[in-house]
Amino acid sequence: MAVPDNKLQIEMLRKMMLIRAFEEKIKYLFTRGAMAGFSHLYDGQEAVAVGGCAALTRDDYITSTHRGHGHCIAKGGDVAKMMAEVLGRRTGYCKGKGGSMHIFDASLGILGANGIVAGGLPMGTGAGLKAKLTGSGQVTMCFFGDGTTNQGTFHESLNMAGLWRLPVVYVCENNGYGISVSQARHQAIRDVAVRAEGYGMVGAIADGNDVLDVYEKASAAVERARRGEGPTLLECKTYRYGGHHVGDPGTLYRSNEEVAAWRAKDPIPRMIAHVLDSGVMTRAEVDTLKAEVDAEIEAAAAYSLESPLPEPEEALDDLFIGFRATGREGRGARGGCAAGAGRAECGGAEGRPRA
Amino acid sequence: MAVPDNKLQIEMLRKMMLIRAFEEKIKYLFTRGAMAGFSHLYDGQEAVAVGGCAALTRDDYITSTHRGHGHCIAKGGDVAKMMAEVLGRRTGYCKGKGGSMHIFDASLGILGANGIVAGGLPMGTGAGLKAKLTGSGQVTMCFFGDGTTNQGTFHESLNMAGLWRLPVVYVCENNGYGISVSQARHQAIRDVAVRAEGYGMVGAIADGNDVLDVYEKASAAVERARRGEGPTLLECKTYRYGGHHVGDPGTLYRSNEEVAAWRAKDPIPRMIAHVLDSGVMTRAEVDTLKAEVDAEIEAAAAYSLESPLPEPEEALDDLFIGFRATGREGRGARGGCAAGAGRAECGGAEGRPRA
Amino acid sequence: MRTITCRQAVNEALREELARDSRIVMIGEDIGPYGGNFKVTEGLWREFGDARVLDTPISENGICGVGLGLAITGMRPIVEVMFSDFTANAMDQLVNQAAKIRYMSGGQVTPTMVVRTVIGGGRSSAAQHSQSLHAWFMHVPGFKIAIPSTPYDLKGLLKAAVRMDDPVMFFEHKMAYNMQGEVPDGEWLIDFGKADVKRAGDDVTVVATSLMVYRALAAAEKLESEGISVEVVDPRTLIPLDMDTIAASVRKTGRVVIVDEGHVTCGVGAEIAARIAYDCFDYLDAPIERVGTLDVPIPFSPPMENYVVPSEDDIVFAVKKAAR
Amino acid sequence: MRTITCRQAVNEALREELARDSRIVMIGEDIGPYGGNFKVTEGLWREFGDARVLDTPISENGICGVGLGLAITGMRPIVEVMFSDFTANAMDQLVNQAAKIRYMSGGQVTPTMVVRTVIGGGRSSAAQHSQSLHAWFMHVPGFKIAIPSTPYDLKGLLKAAVRMDDPVMFFEHKMAYNMQGEVPDGEWLIDFGKADVKRAGDDVTVVATSLMVYRALAAAEKLESEGISVEVVDPRTLIPLDMDTIAASVRKTGRVVIVDEGHVTCGVGAEIAARIAYDCFDYLDAPIERVGTLDVPIPFSPPMENYVVPSEDDIVFAVKKAAR
Ligand SMILES: Cc1ncc(C[n+]2csc(CCOP(=O)(O)OP(=O)(O)O)c2C)c(N)n1
Ligand SMILES: Cc1ncc(C[n+]2csc(CCOP(=O)(O)OP(=O)(O)O)c2C)c(N)n1
Ligand SMILES: [Mg+2]
Numbered sequence A, B: 001m002a003v004p005d006n007k008l009q010i011e012m013l014r015k016m017m018l019i020r021a022f023e024e025k026i027k028y029l030f031t032r033g034a035m036a037g038f039s040h041l042y043d044g045q046e047a048v049a050v051g052g053c054a055a056l057t058r059d060d061y062i063t064s065t066h067r068g069h070g071h072c073i074a075k076g077g078d079v080a081k082m083m084a085e086v087l088g089r090r091t092g093y094c095k096g097k098g099g100s101m102h103i104f105d106a107s108l109g110i111l112g113a114n115g116i117v118a119g120g121l122p123m124g125t126g127a128g129l130k131a132k133l134t135g136s137g138q139v140t141m142c143f144f145g146d147g148t149t150n151q152g153t154f155h156e157s158l159n160m161a162g163l164w165r166l167p168v169v170y171v172c173e174n175n176g177y178g179i180s181v182s183q184a185r186h187q188a189i190r191d192v193a194v195r196a197e198g199y200g201m202v203g204a205i206a207d208g209n210d211v212l213d214v215y216e217k218a219s220a221a222v223e224r225a226r227r228g229e230g231p232t233l234l235e236c237k238t239y240r241y242g243g244h245h246v247g248d249p250g251t252l253y254r255s256n257e258e259v260a261a262w263r264a265k266d267p268i269p270r271m272i273a274h275v276l277d278s279g280v281m282t283r284a285e286v287d288t289l290k291a292e293v294d295a296e297i298e299a300a301a302a303y304s305l306e307s308p309l310p311e312p313e314e315a316l317d318d319l320f321i322g323f324r325a326t327g328r329e330g331r332g333a334r335g336g337c338a339a340g341a342g343r344a345e346c347g348g349a350e351g352r353p354r355a
Numbered sequence C, D: 001m002r003t004i005t006c007r008q009a010v011n012e013a014l015r016e017e018l019a020r021d022s023r024i025v026m027i028g029e030d031i032g033p034y035g036g037n038f039k040v041t042e043g044l045w046r047e048f049g050d051a052r053v054l055d056t057p058i059s060e061n062g063i064c065g066v067g068l069g070l071a072i073t074g075m076r077p078i079v080e081v082m083f084s085d086f087t088a089n090a091m092d093q094l095v096n097q098a099a100k101i102r103y104m105s106g107g108q109v110t111p112t113m114v115v116r117t118v119i120g121g122g123r124s125s126a127a128q129h130s131q132s133l134h135a136w137f138m139h140v141p142g143f144k145i146a147i148p149s150t151p152y153d154l155k156g157l158l159k160a161a162v163r164m165d166d167p168v169m170f171f172e173h174k175m176a177y178n179m180q181g182e183v184p185d186g187e188w189l190i191d192f193g194k195a196d197v198k199r200a201g202d203d204v205t206v207v208a209t210s211l212m213v214y215r216a217l218a219a220a221e222k223l224e225s226e227g228i229s230v231e232v233v234d235p236r237t238l239i240p241l242d243m244d245t246i247a248a249s250v251r252k253t254g255r256v257v258i259v260d261e262g263h264v265t266c267g268v269g270a271e272i273a274a275r276i277a278y279d280c281f282d283y284l285d286a287p288i289e290r291v292g293t294l295d296v297p298i299p300f301s302p303p304m305e306n307y308v309v310p311s312e313d314d315i316v317f318a319v320k321k322a323a324r
C-alpha cells in the first residue's frame, strides 16, 4: 500500500490549494468580463487530479478534458502560462490558440485538455502502446468524467488497452453529472468501475474527495501498469461545486442540499485535518502554504493580464511545420487555402488573352 | 422454459436448411462468375438466426449485418427477392441498389443488412425506443458478430438500451473471428456476455449451434423485453464454415482441424437427429423437406437469373421522395447534383451578354 | 408584427410542431430540464415530458442512429447535436446510414428525421466548438440542408423541415440566436429550394448564408454610401439550391461574392462559384470572390478568431475587389 | 525498368520504410497475417512481427486516435482504414483531434502519421464500400493529402509521406491496385505539391485524380483520333495543390475538364474549378466541366454503378462539350 511521505503529502495539499485558487481566480476574472469563451472549473474535484498525478513521474503521460485545469496543475503545469492561455495571451501555453479547453504541455507529458468528450482516450491509449512497444516504462493516465463513459471512444480505447495489456490508468472522475444529466439518467449502472471486466482489466473505486485514497489506488494501478500487468479503470467518486461551466449556475438539475452535502466532504479541509492530526504540518505552516499559493496565483494573473494579446496574423501559423496559411488579403477565390503552396498568378500581361 | 411445438421445430429445421441451400447456391453462382461484388455467407451459423427469429412475431423488428442472408430468411424473407437482389436484378428487394449487404424488407420489420460493422445497432435501439414510447409491444432483435462488439456504436447502443430499459435483444453471434482476427486477438475477454453488466442488462450465453438452446434463451429474452424488463445481451457461440466472404479461403488464420471440429457440431444434422429421435419427423419427412427447400432455392435462382438487370438511369431514383437526380447528361458543372431542383439555365439569348 | 429572436423562433417552431404531431420526439444532450446548451429548447421538456423531449447520454453517433431507428419505424424524430463539430462523431450514422438508407433499400423506408445542429465562430470557443461543417453534408448526397438566417426563415423552414418526409440537416448559428427580426402571427412554412433576396441592388451580387447574411447586409449599407449597390441573396437551403434566383441576380450584376462561414476549400463557396461560372459564363464581368473561414483551425483568442472568421470588413473588401 | 502493380508499389514502399525506421508502426484491421483486405500488406507481418504490423480490433475512431497517440509520443505510425467509407467512423479523431492538435497546442506537438485508406467504385461494393471521401479532408484544414494514380507516384509519394513530419491522408484506389506501371530500381521520393503532366496536349486540359487518370488517358487516346488534343494533368496531391502547373496548362488550352471520383457537389472539382475560374478568368474559352460520381449513393448492380461512377465515355463527352 502506497503511503505518501511527508513531503509528498505537503505537495499534494499545495497542489490542491493551487487548483482551488486558480479556479477561483478564473471565476473572478470571468465574472469581471476579463476573459472570453467559457471555462469548466475543477473546484471540488481536486483530490482526483492531485492524487492521480502524484502516482506518476514527470516522464509519464496524461490526457485531460474540457475540465482540465486541475490535471495540468497536478502534473506540474505552470500556472502563469496556463492563465495566460485561458486569457488568450500570446504568452500562454498555446500562444492563445487553444484557450481553456486545449491547454497542452508536451514537455511534461500533458497531451492536452480536450474539447471533445472522450477525445483524449484513444490518444492516451496510443501513448500507452508507444510505451509498451518501446519498453520505455512510461505510464499514461487518462482523466475523464462519468458522462464520457458512454461515448464510443471510451469503449474502443479500453478494449484495446485491455487486449494489449497497455500501461494505462483510466481515471473516471465520477461527479454524478454530464452537464445537466445525472448519472442515473445517462447510464443504468451506479459504479462505472464495473465496466472494467468487459475489457479484461482491473476495476477499482476510490473516494474522489480523499486525496490519500486516490493516491493509494492510483499508485497500485500505476505499479501494475509498470510491471506490465495492464490497465486499470479507476473510478473516483467526487463532485463539482459550480455549474458545468462558469455561467451555468448549476441549479436547474440539482439541489442546494446535494451541493452542501458534498461541500461538507471538501477534499482540502480533509487533507488539512489529516496533515495537522498526523503532525505532518502545523497550522502556521498550512497558513503559510496557503499564502504562497495565493501569491503564486496573483502573480500568474498579473503576468497574464500584462501579457500581450496575439496579433491577428499569428492565427496563420502552426497548422503545418514551417508554413503560414494564406491570410485575409487572399480572401476571394484564392482565399485562405491551406493548399496555398504553389498557387499561381494567371492573369496579367503574359500569356494568351481570352479569345 | 420455451419449448417449441412440433410445427415450430419443423419450421426451424426448414429455415436452417433453406439458409444453407441459399448460401450454397450463392457460392455456386459466385464461383461461376454469375454475380458481382462480394457475399459473406452464413453457413454454419444457421441456428442463431433461426432460433432467434423463431422467438419473434412478424411485427417485431430485426437489424442485420454484412452476413445477413440468414437473418433475412429466418425472419421470413422471400428467397427469390433476396437472390434477385444479390444478383443485382431489378426484381430484387432493393431493385438492385443494395446487393447482398443491404437487403431490406420493411414489411417484415427487417431494417436492413448493413455494410458497416455495428451500423445496425443504433438503429435497432431506436426501433426499441419507438416500441417503448408508443407501447406497441414490439421487440427488436439486433444481430452482430464478436468483432462488432469492439465498435463504439455497440457500446453507445447498449448503454442507451440499458438506461431506458428498451425491448431489445442484442444477439452476438460469436464465431470467433472478425475477418481474420480471432477473438483472442481482438478483445481480452472470452465471453462477450460479460459486457452486459456494464449496461445494467441481463447477459446470457447460448450454444449457437443448437437451435433449441438459442430459441429457449432468445425466447426468455424476448419475454423479458415484452414485459418491460429491458434488454438482454445474448451471446451465441458458433462458427462460420467458409472464409470471411466467398473468395477468402479462410485458411490464413485458422486450422483445418478447427473447422472440422466445428463441422462436427453442425446445427442442421443436430436438429435432424433431434426431430427424428423425438419422433417429430420421420426420415422420409426430413427428406421431403430437404427436397422442397432445394426446389425453392432452384426456383429462386431461376427467377433471379431470368429477371432483368436494372436500366442504368434507375440509379437516379430513390434518393429523395419523388425525385430523380441529375444524370450523366448533366455531367459537367451541372453534373449530377442532388441539389438539382431549381437549377437555372443562364446562357442563351435572353439576358445581358458579357461586357 | 412581433419581433422575436432566432432563439425564440426555433423554440416556437419546436413547440408548435410537438403539439401538432405526437409522432415527433426530440432527443439530444441536455435538451430537457436544462433547456439546451444554447437555451433553445427551454420549457419544452416541462411542457411535453420525457416521452417527447428526451435527454440522452453523450453518444452522438448512437443518438443519431437512434433517431434513424425512430424515423424508419414510424416516428418523426428531431435530433439535436450540440455543436456541428460533434457531427464528426456521428458521420457514420448520419452519412453512411441515414443519408443512404432510402436509396440502399430501394425506397422501402424513408428516414423522416431532422438533425438540428449549431455552427459558427465568434464566441471564443476554439477549434472544436466553432466549426461550420455543413459542406460535408452537401458533398455526400442524402440530406436536404437548411441554413437559415432570420427568425422568420428559421421558423418557417424548421416547421417545413419537420413536416418533410425526407431527412433534413438543419444548421443554426450560435451567434444568431440573439438576433431579432419581425415575424407575423400565425403559422408559415417556407419551401426548401427558394432563395430569398434579402436586399436588392445592381452592381454586385453577394450570396450569403446564415450569420453571414447579417454581415453582408451591414457591408451593403456601408458600400451603398460609397456608391456600390449590392444585392444580397440568401439561399436559405443548400440542398436543394435555388440557382434560378442566384443566376438571375448574377445576370443582372455580372459580379459575385459568396460568403459562407465554412472553410473556403471545397466549401459552399466553391460549389456555388463553380456553378455560377458555368451557368453564367457569358455574364461574369469579374472573377467570383469567395469569403469564408480561413483555412486554419479556429483559434481561441479573440484577435485571431476575428481575423479567421469572415467579418463585415472582409465582405466590403471582397465586394470592392469584385466591383473593380 | 521494372513493371509492377500499384499494389506492389505500396507494399514495397511500406516494407522499405519499415526496414529503414524502427519508429514506424503500422496498425489497422486485418493488415497482419491476412495481408490486408486488398492484400496490400502481404508479407509485412511475417517480416516485421506484431510490434511493427499490428492487427487491431474493429474500432476505426479508436485506432486513428491510437495512431495519433503514437504520433505525438515519438513514433511514426501508419494507420490503415480499410475503406474510405469507414473514415466516417473516425472523423472525430481524424478531424477534431489529429488535424487540429498541432495548431491547438500552439505548435507544441506534430502528429506525424500517415493514414492510408481506399477509395472508389467499380467493384459492386455498394453504397458503404465505394465512396471517395477525400474532399471532406480537403475542406477541413490539417492534413496533407495525396491521391496518386501510378505505381511510380504511389511509391514515391508514400515514402515521402512516411518521412514527412506533418500528418498525411493517403488515398489509394481499389481498382488501381492491379494497374501496372514502369518504375526504376532504387528509391525515389516525390514532393507534395507537384502535379504531373501525364500527357501533353493543346486543346483541352483534363485535370484528373487517382483511377480517373487512367480513364482520362484512355479518353485522350480516343479523342486524339477525333482531332482533339488533350493534356492530362494529375495533381497527385490535393493539399498542397499545384495550381502553377494546372494554370499553365489552362493558359495554353483555355478549356478545362476536371475528373475526380468523389461526388460532384463541394468536391475536388468544385474547388479546382473555382480556383481556375478565378486565376485564369481571362483565359477561359468555355465553361469548366466537372465529371464526378453522380450525386446519388453508389448502387450495387453493375449497370447502375457503371452509370454513376465516371467512365471513359463520360470524359470524352465532357471534353467534347468543353471543346465546342
Ligand atoms: C463529443 C462531445 N459531445 C458533447 C460535448 C459537450 N459537453 C462538454 S462537457 C460535457 C459533459 C461531460 O460530462 P462528464 O464526462 O461527466 O465530465 P464533467 O463535465 O462532469 O467533468 C458535454 C456533454 C462535447 N464537448 N463533446
Ligand atoms: C466500420 C467497418 N469497419 C470494418 C469493416 C470491414 N469488415 C466487414 S465484416 C468485418 C468483421 C466483422 O466481424 P464480426 O463482427 O465478428 O462478424 P462476422 O464477420 O464474424 O460475422 C469487418 C472488419 C466494415 N464493414 N465496417
Ligand atoms: Mg461528470
Ligand SMILES: [Mg+2]
Pocket (backbone or CB within 6 Å): B145, B146, B147, B173, B174, B175, B176, B177, B178, B179
Ligand atoms: Mg465474428
